[in-house]
Amino acid sequence: MREIWMNVLARCTARPGSRVGVCALVTGALATGGRAVANTSNGYNLPVGVSELSVEIHDLHMKVFWICVAIAVVVFGAMIYSLVKFRHSQGAVPDTKMLHSTKVEIIWTVIPVIILVFMAVPAAETIIKIEDTTNSELSIRVTGYQWKWQFQYMDAADGVNYFSTLSQDSNFARQLHSGIDPKTVPNYLLSVDKPMVIPSGVKVRLLLTSQDVIHAFWVPDFGMKRDAIPGFINEMWIKVAPGKEGVYRGQCAELCGRDHGAMPLVVDVRTPDEFKKWVEEQKAAVKQAARTATDPPRTAQVLN
Amino acid sequence: MAQTHVHAPDTAHDDHHDQPDSGIKRWLLATNHKDIGTMYLVFSLIMFFIGGAMAMIIRAELFQPGLQLVDPLFFNQLTTNHALVMIFGAVMPAFVGLANWMIPLQIGAPDMALPRMNNFSFWLLPFAFTLLLSTFFVPGGAAAGGWTLYPPLSVQGGDSFPMVIFAIHLMGASSIMGAINVIVTIMNMRAPGMTLLKMPMFCWSWLITAYLLIAVMPVLAGAVTMLLTDHFFKTSFFNAGGGGDPVMFQHIFWFFGHPEVYIMILPAFGIVSEILPTFSRKPLFGTDSMIYAIASIAFLSFIVWAHHMFTVGMPLAAQMFFMLSTMLIAVPTGVKVFNWTATMWRGSLSFEPPMLFAISFLFLFTIGGFSGVMLAIVPADFQYQDTYFVVAHFHYVLVPGAVFAIMGAVYYWLPKWTGHMYSMTLAKTHFWLSTIFVNVLFFPQHFLGLAGMPRRIPDYAVQFADWNAVSSIGAFGFGLSQILFAIVIIQCVRGGQKATAEVWGGATPTGLEWTLPSPAPYHSFTVQPQVP
Numbered sequence: 001m002r003e004i005w006m007n008v009l010a011r012c013t014a015r016p017g018s019r020v021g022v023c024a025l026v027t028g029a030l031a032t033g034g035r036a037v038a039n040t041s042n043g044y045n046l047p048v049g050v051s052e053l054s055v056e057i058h059d060l061h062m063k064v065f066w067i068c069v070a071i072a073v074v075v076f077g078a079m080i081y082s083l084v085k086f087r088h089s090q091g092a093v094p095d096t097k098m099l100h101s102t103k104v105e106i107i108w109t110v111i112p113v114i115i116l117v118f119m120a121v122p123a124a125e126t127i128i129k130i131e132d133t134t135n136s137e138l139s140i141r142v143t144g145y146q147w148k149w150q151f152q153y154m155d156a157a158d159g160v161n162y163f164s165t166l167s168q169d170s171n172f173a174r175q176l177h178s179g180i181d182p183k184t185v186p187n188y189l190l191s192v193d194k195p196m197v198i199p200s201g202v203k204v205r206l207l208l209t210s211q212d213v214i215h216a217f218w219v220p221d222f223g224m225k226r227d228a229i230p231g232f233i234n235e236m237w238i239k240v241a242p243g244k245e246g247v248y249r250g251q252c253a254e255l256c257g258r259d260h261g262a263m264p265l266v267v268d269v270r271t272p273d274e275f276k277k278w279v280e281e282q283k284a285a286v287k288q289a290a291r292t293a294t295d296p297p298r299t300a301q302v303l304n
Numbered sequence: 305m306a307q308t309h310v311h312a313p314d315t316a317h318d319d320h321h322d323q324p325d326s327g328i329k330r331w332l333l334a335t336n337h338k339d340i341g342t343m344y345l346v347f348s349l350i351m352f353f354i355g356g357a358m359a360m361i362i363r364a365e366l367f368q369p370g371l372q373l374v375d376p377l378f379f380n381q382l383t384t385n386h387a388l389v390m391i392f393g394a395v396m397p398a399f400v401g402l403a404n405w406m407i408p409l410q411i412g413a414p415d416m417a418l419p420r421m422n423n424f425s426f427w428l429l430p431f432a433f434t435l436l437l438s439t440f441f442v443p444g445g446a447a448a449g450g451w452t453l454y455p456p457l458s459v460q461g462g463d464s465f466p467m468v469i470f471a472i473h474l475m476g477a478s479s480i481m482g483a484i485n486v487i488v489t490i491m492n493m494r495a496p497g498m499t500l501l502k503m504p505m506f507c508w509s510w511l512i513t514a515y516l517l518i519a520v521m522p523v524l525a526g527a528v529t530m531l532l533t534d535h536f537f538k539t540s541f542f543n544a545g546g547g548g549d550p551v552m553f554q555h556i557f558w559f560f561g562h563p564e565v566y567i568m569i570l571p572a573f574g575i576v577s578e579i580l581p582t583f584s585r586k587p588l589f590g591t592d593s594m595i596y597a598i599a600s601i602a603f604l605s606f607i608v609w610a611h612h613m614f615t616v617g618m619p620l621a622a623q624m625f626f627m628l629s630t631m632l633i634a635v636p637t638g639v640k641v642f643n644w645t646a647t648m649w650r651g652s653l654s655f656e657p658p659m660l661f662a663i664s665f666l667f668l669f670t671i672g673g674f675s676g677v678m679l680a681i682v683p684a685d686f687q688y689q690d691t692y693f694v695v696a697h698f699h700y701v702l703v704p705g706a707v708f709a710i711m712g713a714v715y716y717w718l719p720k721w722t723g724h725m726y727s728m729t730l731a732k733t734h735f736w737l738s739t740i741f742v743n744v745l746f747f748p749q750h751f752l753g754l755a756g757m758p759r760r761i762p763d764y765a766v767q768f769a770d771w772n773a774v775s776s777i778g779a780f781g782f783g784l785s786q787i788l789f790a791i792v793i794i795q796c797v798r799g800g801q802k803a804t805a806e807v808w809g810g811a812t813p814t815g816l817e818w819t820l821p822s823p824a825p826y827h828s829f830t831v832q833p834q835v836p
Contacts, residue, residue, distance in 0.1 A: 041756055043751065044751035044754060044771070045754050046687055046754045047756070060683055061684045064678050071674070072674060075642070078649070079645050079666060082648040082649050083663065086650060086652060087654075088653055088654040092650075094584065095586065096586055098649070100590040100591070101590075104642075104646070105593050105639070105643075108639065108642045109638075112635050112638045113635060116631045116632070123627065123684075126682075126683040127620065127623055127627075128620065131623075174370065176375060180370075183766050183769075187765070189369075189764065213456045214550060216689075218690075223686065224687075225615050227615050227616045229544075229616065230456060231544020231545065231549070231550070232617075234617035250756070253690040253691070253758045254690055255380070255759075256457060257377075257457060258377040258380065258448075260376075261758075261760075261761030261763050261764070
């Protein structure tokens with residue numbers, strides 16, 4: 001408890017106002033310095049992201065946002081004008097004859113409809129694109145568990161299959177009264193023992209499902225979120241632009257029980273060549289493990 | 305039943321009703337709409353503080369990254385029960401309480417049509433919420449799967465699981481009875497000359513809300529009963545292992561859930577439509593289109609449910625349909641906001657506490673409307689879904705929306721109920737603190753959501769620390785400010801400057817309630833007034 005109040009004091013005294021936004025910007029900029037890109041959001045808006053869809057979704061978001069701002073300026077402007085201009089204390093006389101006007105009412109019904117059409121058309125185009133999961137070059141089956149992810153590669157990477165859980169240092173720090181300051185832990189709650197690896201420039205299809213409760217796959221920089229539902233397979237696709245290789249972080253986005261907040265998703269995007277090399281290493285490791293183990297681990301052949 | 309011991313049979317019952325019974329009987333055996341309305345409102349205020357206390361713990365835990373106060377499971381219990389208590393315990397009973405008090409007064413009736421059922425529908429609630437809140441003390445703790453009770457997670461619940469479902473059944477039964485009472489009263493007991501289109505906007509909004517309640521509360525009851533049989537009787541409605549579909553629950557739930565959203569906001573629309581004309585000294589602009597707008601919103605509320613679940617993976621055509629139908633809601637809602645603005649336009653505005661809350665509603669509800677339009681855009685929703693952006697959106701429409709309208713209504717009619725004026729200074733202080741802190745509390749949550757913070761997490765990555773701290777400070781400020789609300793009410797009940805029949809004589813309150821003395825007589829209208 002004492003710690004919390006110290007923190008209140010610290011926050012209240014340290015340059016109020018300017019601190020918050022600037023701080024987010026600075027940390028954002030620092031994080032993008034190296035290869036590892038934690039999250040391209042500036043701290044208060046959607047990230048533009050690095051995939052074909054994320055860029056389009058960001059543009060759509062900004063477009064709708066600015067339309068809303070424009071409407072807000074007009075509507076709030078009229079309200080504020082009324083509040084300032086028509087005050088009883090300033091001797092305003094009410095116009096009690098102003099009961100209704102069919103003309104204005106038609107106008108302010110039709111104009112919103114037109115504006116909505118302007119938003120709906122590009123949105124519909126993007127949905128069609130999002131739902132087209134055909135022609136993918138790599139498929140990965142992603143399975144949610146309480147509270148970890150499993151990645152089972154198919155196609156050229158067939159046989160690569162592993163789990164991904166919260167990294168040890170985050171796990172220690174997140175315990176109640178751990179005494180570890182989360183700020184000292186790199187990528188607190190957003191780092192895993194073994195990230196998902198995908199190639200850039202390639203359409204990657206994810207087949208999402210779950211073994212227990214509903215989870216959701218979400219890496220903001222890829223623009224998409226989709227539920228992993230037990231007994232069903234959901235599809236989504238990612239195509240990271242070449243040159244945008246790096247590590248991208250997200251987390252489970254559907255409440256899945258006690259440790260829902262400790263179920264990160266880390267995706268390591270590599271060039272196709274590096275990816276190929278990684279796949280070979282993984283396959284070799286699997287073979288090695290099969291040779292040494294008496295009971296060889298089963299690789300995923302569930303689908304197909 | 306018990307009623308017959310206290311009162312003589314119907315033929316001679318008028319003289320017994322002139323005065324309230326004394327002591328506890330007055331409340332336990334209440335059949336008077338004002339007494340029942342008061343109980344509903346007091347109950348709602350208590351629940352508002354209980355649900356608020358849960359929110360305070362949630363925001364205290366989220367004040368900084370790392371876990372400092374509670375276990376993640378208990379955190380989930382808090383978010384789940386905060387929602388259930390606020391929706392079913394605070395907002396809905398507050399509106400039913402206002403309906404009980406105001407509908408008979410506004411339509412010139414002596415009481416509600418079905419007084420004994422009225423008593424029953426109230427007294428179910430304390431039992432329902434005792435049951436719900438007692439789950440915090442059973443093995444496994446309270447429900448922790450979110451108020452939406454999505455399976456399979458909700459089915460993992462411990463002993464609390466059947467208790468929560470039974471509590472929801474009780475709340476649903478209470479709501480349905482309350483709704484039947486509103487409809488029967490409005491349809492049968494309006495004063496001569498009061499045609500439906502002459503009826504006050506608050507009654508209109510409640511009439512439509514009552515139909516929504518009757519339509520969807522049984523759907524919720526069905527959904528939770530299926531959860532119950534899945535858990536205890538080996539059915540597989542939502543169990544994929546047995547051939548069921550967990551997503552079907554979401555469809556059924558939101559078929560209830562979306563109209564439920566409007567159940568919590570339509571009466572608020574009615575209240576604002578009463579307050580704004582009074583303090584603008586000018587009749588409501590476009591009364592008929594206001595009624596049509598409410599009716600259209602109510603109709604649309606039945607065909608937009610799947611926008612709560614775009615990420616479950618729906619067919620393309622379904623996504624298009626639910627996106628377009630959702631966007632369409634912006635049209636009648638826009639008409640309402642424009643008409644309210646036009647009501648103030650060329651008016652003569654004064655800023656008493658009810659008006660302040662109505663104006664704040666107008667601005668802040670509209671902000672919630674804008675984020676609502678953004679959320680309707682399916683591709684963008686794939687980013688927003690289940691983030692703090694959604695939390696910000698629905699709190700903007702529920703807190704400065706529904707809750708501010710309720711507070712406005714209390715400040716508007718409290719002198720009519722008690723016969724006393726309240727402290728304007730305290731009430732205005734309450735208003736300003738609430739309006740400032742509600743924005744400090746919820747506005748940064750838009751940023752958090754867009755920057756990538758999921759909802760329903762007890763701990764977060766450090767890049768979210770700053771806005772969470774701001775939001776928590778807003779929460780503590782908002783929570784503490786509400787103590788002022790309770791103080792104003794208690795002071796006003798105890799005494800104060802006498803209120804006139806018109807109460808807001810300086811403004812232009814219209815409606816039959818202002819023709820009665822303040823406080824309104826126990827048996828509202830003994831002779832039905834004639835409405836020209």
